[in-house]
Amino acid sequence: MFDLLFQGFAVVFQPQNLIFVFVGVLIGQVVGALPGLGPAAGMALLLPLTFGLEPATAIMMLAGIMYGGQYGGTLTSVLINVPGEASGVMTAIDGHAMARAGRAGAALSIAAIGSFLAGMAAVMAVALITPPLASFGLKFNAPEYFLLAALGIIAMGSLGGAPIRSLIGGMIGLMVAMIGVDPLTGTPRLSFDQPALFEGIDFIPVAIGVFGIAEVLSSLERVHSVQPIRTRLRDMWLTSADWMACRFAIVRGGIIGLFVGIMPGAGASVASLLAYLSERKFSKNPEKFGTGAIDGVAAAESANNSAAHGALIPMLSLGIPGSASTAVLLAALILHGIRPGPMLMTQESGLVWALIASMFVGNIFLLIINLPLAPLFASLLRIPYVYLAPAILAISLVGAYAATLDIATVWKCIVFGVLGWLMMKFDIPRAPLVLALVLAPLMETSLRQALLLSFGSPMIFVERPISAALLVAVIVALVLPFVTAWRKRRAG
Amino acid sequence: MQKRDAIPALFMIAASGAVFFGTAGLNFWDGVTPGARFFPAGVAGITLGLALALLWTQLRGTDQGVVDVPDRPALMRVVLTVAGLVALAAGAPVIGLVPMLMVFCAFMLVAVLRQRLLPTAITTLVIGVGTHLIFARWLAVPLPAPFGF
Numbered sequence: 001m002f003d004l005l006f007q008g009f010a011v012v013f014q015p016q017n018l019i020f021v022f023v024g025v026l027i028g029q030v031v032g033a034l035p036g037l038g039p040a041a042g043m044a045l046l047l048p049l050t051f052g053l054e055p056a057t058a059i060m061m062l063a064g065i066m067y068g069g070q071y072g073g074t075l076t077s078v079l080i081n082v083p084g085e086a087s088g089v090m091t092a093i094d095g096h097a098m099a100r101a102g103r104a105g106a107a108l109s110i111a112a113i114g115s116f117l118a119g120m121a122a123v124m125a126v127a128l129i130t131p132p133l134a135s136f137g138l139k140f141n142a143p144e145y146f147l148l149a150a151l152g153i154i155a156m157g158s159l160g161g162a163p164i165r166s167l168i169g170g171m172i173g174l175m176v177a178m179i180g181v182d183p184l185t186g187t188p189r190l191s192f193d194q195p196a197l198f199e200g201i202d203f204i205p206v207a208i209g210v211f212g213i214a215e216v217l218s219s220l221e222r223v224h225s226v227q228p229i230r231t232r233l234r235d236m237w238l239t240s241a242d243w244m245a246c247r248f249a250i251v252r253g254g255i256i257g258l259f260v261g262i263m264p265g266a267g268a269s270v271a272s273l274l275a276y277l278s279e280r281k282f283s284k285n286p287e288k289f290g291t292g293a294i295d296g297v298a299a300a301e302s303a304n305n306s307a308a309h310g311a312l313i314p315m316l317s318l319g320i321p322g323s324a325s326t327a328v329l330l331a332a333l334i335l336h337g338i339r340p341g342p343m344l345m346t347q348e349s350g351l352v353w354a355l356i357a358s359m360f361v362g363n364i365f366l367l368i369i370n371l372p373l374a375p376l377f378a379s380l381l382r383i384p385y386v387y388l389a390p391a392i393l394a395i396s397l398v399g400a401y402a403a404t405l406d407i408a409t410v411w412k413c414i415v416f417g418v419l420g421w422l423m424m425k426f427d428i429p430r431a432p433l434v435l436a437l438v439l440a441p442l443m444e445t446s447l448r449q450a451l452l453l454s455f456g457s458p459m460i461f462v463e464r465p466i467s468a469a470l471l472v473a474v475i476v477a478l479v480l481p482f483v484t485a486w487r488k489r490r491a492g
Numbered sequence: 493m494q495k496r497d498a499i500p501a502l503f504m505i506a507a508s509g510a511v512f513f514g515t516a517g518l519n520f521w522d523g524v525t526p527g528a529r530f531f532p533a534g535v536a537g538i539t540l541g542l543a544l545a546l547l548w549t550q551l552r553g554t555d556q557g558v559v560d561v562p563d564r565p566a567l568m569r570v571v572l573t574v575a576g577l578v579a580l581a582a583g584a585p586v587i588g589l590v591p592m593l594m595v596f597c598a599f600m601l602v603a604v605l606r607q608r609l610l611p612t613a614i615t616t617l618v619i620g621v622g623t624h625l626i627f628a629r630w631l632a633v634p635l636p637a638p639f640g641f
Contacts, residue, residue, distance in 0.1 A: 171539040182528035221566035386605045390597040402633040426500045427557035444531040452525040
């Protein structure tokens with residue numbers, strides 16, 4: 001393993017790759033710091049620009065945006081109390097309270113250090129867990145893949161607050177993915193005689209529309225300037241009391257984040273919530289939580305960065321993304337001509353180990369960016385959003401056009417932008433849509449292949465041990481939220 | 493429950509109908525293997541079930557979703573921005589993508605976001621020149637040119 005990791009470092013330390021890892025984490029830092037534009041949106045917007053790059057370089061850069069966004073989101077959470085994305089909500093509670101008490105620097109500092117330590121440990125876990133899990137994945141066949149893909153979509157719903165709404169988001173993704181041609185027979189399907197639909201709907205216009213354009217439209221509803229709380233470099237030193245309060249919070253947050261990140265459908269926001277709640281139980285001063293507890297900030301930030309890295313484990317080993325960001329990364333692999341799945345570790349081991357090595361380097365870049373340069377990035381928040389909105393829309397549409405050189409792609413972006421905005425307004429989660437869109441081809445082909453293997457008998461899903469276990473997991477994920485909601489209603 | 497709350501469920505019922513009837517000419521089962529309609533029909537059926545379940549929970553008052561209706565000025569900003577995007581996509585093949593992008597930026601900043609002229613002009617110029625330099629020059633993307641030139 002270490003030989004392969006060192007080979008990965010050799011790839012990362014090539015000047016071009018080093019530059020693109022830096023560019024990736026820098027863009028991640030910026031998109032994370034801009035309210036209303038998270039890492040998934042940033043990755044989707046920049047995906048078309050990576051087509052001229054080597055696949056390994058492109059994936060390292062896009063992954064940099066993914067975990068860089070977790071660091072950047074802290075700035076908005078702490079300084080203006082507006083989380084860049086859902087995973088920053090728990091940070092905002094105590095981080096902004098600290099900032100109002102004149103301790104913004106300490107909050108940003110512990111967030112950066114916690115994210116760095118948990119991130120490095122999570123990358124080690126990715127390196128250790130991914131190869132054996134991929135070997136185990138080689139035992140999977142069509143029934144297992146169908147159930148794993150279904151679990152990915154259903155689990156995202158079961159971990160949210162409104163399972164029916166999450167599943168509806170997933171169904172929209174499956175419906176969009178079915179447009180074009182049947183993947184097994186090549187029969188035209190659901191194109192309604194429209195030439196723009198004959199080849200189906202690509203991932204890029206959907207992701208750019210649903211994440212990028214929809215976010216901008218939503219942000220334009222509330223056009224007001226927010227004055228961020230100022231912070232200085234000398235405010236960033238931590239006291240020994242801060243260190244004592246946070247050391248175990250970082251460890252616990254990192255462990256929770258890693259396990260939640262590995263689970264399909266959970267992601268960084270669930271990780272930071274669980275880490276924050278568990279830290280409140282472990283804390284000697286739980287009454288401080290909500291009023292500026294530094295260990296609350298440390299736990300939440302360690303967890304969300306750890307989860308962002310942990311989500312790569314199922315994506316790299318099984319080809320199943322656990323979050324919207326990893327769904328975009330998986331789509332990037334496919335668009336660069338690389339087939340994800342358990343064979344990825346053997347067929348593209350150079351790329352996988354370069355990606356893992358790049359995350360060590362990227363986290364070091366981010367620590368440097370976030371400790372001495374945090375006040376500089378905080379000044380970004382003073383740029384009025386009204387001037388950024390047209391620029392984001394411009395990059396979105398030109399990037400989408402550049403990917404296909406077809407103006408129909410621009411139209412699709414606009415349609416999915418409006419759909420994404422409507423989903424936000426009607427409280428239908430958008431992440432399951434993107435996840436389902438990526439998983440749909442695997443899901444459909446696996447289901448049909450499984451039934452072909454069994455001559456149409458659904459018993460194939462219970463006769464194979466791994467498949468039966470996955471079926472139980474699917475049923476539990478499907479039933480659990482409804483049982484929980486029913487018990488809550490009965491209790492109160 | 494207000495009437496507008498039912499929009500997602502009704503939309504999904506319509507979408508499941510479109511998928512079910514849109515695949516009517518395809519085989520559900522093909523010999524010993526599922527046909528091209530098998531998966532879409534299943535998805536349409538599950539979607540219909542979910543939409544009805546959503547309506548049921550909304551009627552019973554147990555749905556946890558929150559509909560966020562923007563106020564009139566906010567809605568106008570969104571509608572005008574979408575109208576601007578539609579005009580951009582319609583005009584780009586004729587007038588060129590970069591010129592249309594600059595017109596769109598100026599329209600957005602002045603008409604939608606009520607910004608002053610000088611910052612608008614500077615932002616529009618930066619976006620137009622930046623887009624041209626990055627996409628047309630650096631990445632050599634053949635963007636639609638003004639009047640086909």
